[in-house]
Amino acid sequence: MRFSEHWLREWIDPAADTATLAHRLTMAGLEVDAIEPAAPDFSGIVVGAVLSVERHPEADKLNITRVSDGEAEYQVVCGAPNVQAGMRVPFARIGAVLSGGLTIKHAKLRGVESAGMLCSATELGLPSEVDGLWALPDDAPIGADIRAWLDLDDSVIELGITPNRGDALSILGLARECSALFDQPYNRPTMQAPVVATAESVAARIDANADCPQYLTQTISDIPRMRQTPLWLAERLRRAGIKVIEPIVDICNYVMLELGQPLHAFDRQKLAGDLCVRRAKVGESLSALNKQTLTLDETCLVIADARGPVALAGIIGGLDSAVGDDTDTIVLESAHFVPEAIVGRARAFGLVTDAAFRFERGVDPRLPSEALARAAELVVSLVGGVAGPVASAAGGRTLPTPADIPLDLSWAARRLGLPVSAETATRYLTALGCSVDETQADVLRVVPPTHRFDIAIPEDLLEELARLIGFDAFRAPMGRAPLTIQPVPETRNTAVDVADAMIGRGFFEAITYSFIDPAVATLFAAESPISLANPISSEMAVMRQSLWPGLLQAVRFNQNRQQGRVRLFEIGRIFSGTVEAVQETDQLAAVVCGARWPEQWGEKETPVDFFDLKGDLEAVLLGLGFSLSAGDGERPLISFRAGSHMALHPGQTAEILVDGVAAGWIGAVHPELVDRLDLVGPVFVFSIDLATLAQRRLPANRPRSRFPQVRRDLALIKPAELPVDALLALIREDAPDTLRSVGLFDRYVGAGIEPGTESIALKLIFQNDERTLTDEEIIAIISDIRAKLAQHDIHLRT
16 A cells, blocks of 8 residues: 555654664554655755747747736747646746756747756656646646645555455554554544535445445546546555546545545446445356446345446446546445455456455455545535435444453563553553453453454454554663583584585585476376375476486586586485375485596596495495494494396496394386486486484494415305395304405406306405414305305305
8 A cells, every 4th residue: 555654644654764664554553565765865946837839930849828827927939838837837947956967047048048858747747747847727827836736755665464454554564553552542534514505415225234244335426527536635646556547536545545444436327226235146147347247146235226236346437337527427336245255256267356365354344334425525526516405215234343352461471571551551452442441350351443454353452452552672682691512423424524524525415306207206106196286297296216317417507518427315205105105215326427537637537337426325324324244243234236227228237235123225217217307317226215314333443463464365166046145244254353354356257167157256355353364264254254155056166
């Protein structure tokens, strides 16, 4: 809502400047969105009277005028097509400054001296629909400063009124609010209904009893056809953002801004008989004031005459009954429509009107008669005419009356965190227009005013007290508690630790959407994904079951922008199960593709492979307190086992095991999936449950042995289908403590090796903490190992 600050100050003028007023309104919940001047900055422009007009001898489109400012006469050359003798216009004398900063000086136009400038409204920075000079009213005081006469040193304040505060959509409502905020009474202008001088009236009846408790009409006849909206009224409408249309319509809009009650005026000659408030019939239509034809149904509340609907009640009038320049008799309408009858109807027709905006939020049921009297008074006094009696119709539904609300002050004090006395609460609530009685100790009975539809329960009263007391009064008490720094347990890896470890390996963190395309989801998991009830789009309709889809989409995004080397990771949540039983799992996932190293002079570019990513994962896990060696019993053992995953390459897929329990996957993205996702392969990924990485086992201190290590290498022939991990487990199974480690350092398949077998080379490290091992002891251990391996068709290579 936009309004003139000076208009508000006619009702109440608190001792506060514009900025302070705006701040107080904002802190009270009526947020000020903007403050702007009512007119641009110009000076030295007065009301001038055009005494004579003559044609310029050297220019067809110029005129030579004589202009008076009440003190002297001036010769001014003017090119406006509408200049004529007798009119009063804005006159910029020598030295005046226009809105664009132009200073008026003596000039000679086609040989004729000009001592000033006659101005249009646009030259003053004001809106105008007239091409030419701004024709001021005939009673404009000659010589008066335009800024002072039109009160242009005003501010236009724009408020963002919330839907619950429909009562604040008027000068009256804002005056009530300021009265409570500044503890100062407001001055309501004198409003007196015009004298009834004719018996002419239009009766009305209400058929839609539940929708309209009250409907009032008043006829005003003998209205002069030559009429004009007073400039002061037009200016107030302009500052409120309402277009000046026609004097009768402008007065209705003015009263709506002043009191908050929407009004409508019908041309009496265009109505057929009396009026009726009813629901529309299926198939009826209305040609609205905006020239839109509305097809109505039984959900629409209308005002109808004997021929059919003439207005969509509380929203917009009809074009066929509209007031025009030739209207001499009008019927003013003022009614109370319940919000339920109006809400949504305007939007259904694509209409946005000030009346609907107010009726949807609720209008004070006491206003119709007062607003009707005010509008009739202004029509008769400003335009002319003879007023008839007020015709009233009442529906079967009574006007809404506020209910009593009990307010327990001890409860209020606990909720607010401030003590609230009965005197304080009564003062603030009375300032809002509430009726307050103390029924018992510390309990008030509060009856809200009829214009406050948003006050219905004790919590609403609490909100009002908080607004008026001021939110600055609510100070959070300083907490008093011992400050202890919680130790960070060394035995736990956090998500930050994991992310730091990945960044240390040259990965960049990505954050992708939890919602993915259902068609993509089926490529990564066989189970049905969890569907969203209201998806953002069809491409984001299910919850992700893996972090890989988002990461691979990020890879494609980078590859499409000539970024071939991509190393990304994400720590995020995946979702499985059903809508009724959703299971959420935090995971770490990563993706690599492109070159192994950034482009450099020291290494040729080689593509990244499975073992590069596996090495990155192993390095990260080692840094997080895991072990790759079974001999280190204090730390969780990481191992890998060949496996099969629908999204991964059949020959380059492995399960990630933590202490022998499956915790994730690593491998190359399936070539068919690479093509389907429009990627440049090969692309490698891994994922692992974050929970398995949370626990860090601290290393145990053990003294370094003073005795030498002994290394023995074994070249073995094993069945090709037997995994190396299984072979190493066989060796470790019954080995003595002196076998400190065993590992693979070579693998060969080819000439000299029987089909179905492969050659591997192992290194075995032996050491004793108490003495040097003898060759005989080592040979005996190796003999036991060979014997055990022979049982699984594993023998020494010869």
